[in-house]
Amino acid sequence: MDIYQFAIRPLLFNLVKVDPEWLQQQTIRSFSWLSQTSNRPPGSLVNQRLKESLCFDDQRLTQTLFGLNFSNPVGLAAGFDKDGIAASIWSSLGFGFAELGTVTFHAQPGNPRPRLFRLPMDQAALNRMGFNNCGAAAMASGLAKTKQELTLSIPIGINLGKSKVTPLEAAAQDYLDSFRLLKDLGDYFVVNVSSPNTPGLRSLQDATMLSGILNVLQQENTTQKPVFVKIAPDLTWEAIADIIALAQTYQLAGIIATNTTISRQGLKTQVINQTGKSPELEAGGISGAPLRDRSTEIIRFIWQQTQGQMPIIGVGGIFSPEDAWEKITAGASLIQVYTGWIYEGPLMVRRILAGLLSHLEQSGLTTISEAVGLQAKILH
Secondary structure (H helix, E strand, C coil), rough: CHHHHHHHHHHHHCCCCCCCHHHHHHHHHHHHHHHHHCCCCCCHHHHHHHHHHHCCCCCHHEEECCEECCCCCCECCCCCCCCCCCCHHHHHHHHCCCEEEEEECCCECCCCCEEEEEEEEHHHHEEEECCCCCCHHHHHCCCCCCCCHHHCCCCCEECCCCCCCCCCHHHHHHHHHHHHHHHCCCCCEEECCCCCCCCCCCHCCCCHHHHHHHHHHHHHCCCCCCCEEEECCCHHHHHHHHHHHHHCCCCCCEEEECCCCCCCCCCCCEEECCEEEEHHHCCCEEEEEEHHHHHHHHHHHHHHHCCCCCCEEEECCCCHHHHHHHHHCCCCCCEEEEEEHHHHCCHHHHHHHHHHHHHHHHHHHCCCHHCCCHHHHHHC
């Protein structure tokens, strides 16, 4: 029996009705403590128990992509460990990689609270956090200390955003300043131009604006760290095709599809309890199940446009092994979870990995990389 799903989640979500952001902060503080004490008791003992309960290793799930080794394809999406304070613990929770951030060059408090809401009827969340974080210098200092004391056993990505105080025309310099501080500390980097919660940010997905950012980053990127761009699910096919062309021009490692959506189509939730308003009247991006189909469509489009030659990290609405399999067979080499993990609990990663193996066996495949784009290949 999964105690999280049957006892802990109903208690926190329904009976006590704990504020989602407060709960997330307490969780990340606990993980930070575990991260810092993972090489000595009692942290080392807890860490060992977590690994025994939550990790699932099988050679068939391993891949080498853009020069990095992944023990499995399931990663933690950006947004949970904004400041990288729990970087060393994510491997103990079963993840094959983890993405830190979003981090901005200037420390910033984010948007006014409340700014994170659960939509349980939709298996979704609405957030308008606004890149609250301690800034790139603080992350760099913390990560350098962590790497000095501990071995990070999975690839760690760093998601870069634009500081709210920086005008749009100076965005490229802002991303560059963060990258300079962090470039030796991350295994891959993500240019986040798709959050709906920083005014004007999504306009940076425009080909001209994005080109300026990618140009300065790749000039600075002398050690050829893999660089991704994270896109919104609300773009037109034409705009996505433009971004694919830019990604090829600037030799990016790949594309992350997708960020949260500003669409409210098909939501069952009529009123958000904390505010008394409908989701249509609340600013912010929706994550979770409502995003599932659109993000998969975009993954399939990118895979087809690039003939499967550009790695895609698929994110949006993954709750089950079937959801993960659908993203991978549409063309995602790797997948990320966040909202689904909050709803399903810590055993979710293990369940997904075991389920992916079952799907491999049913399809007569021997490795997860053989499943990437399988659906699209069959359609051809």
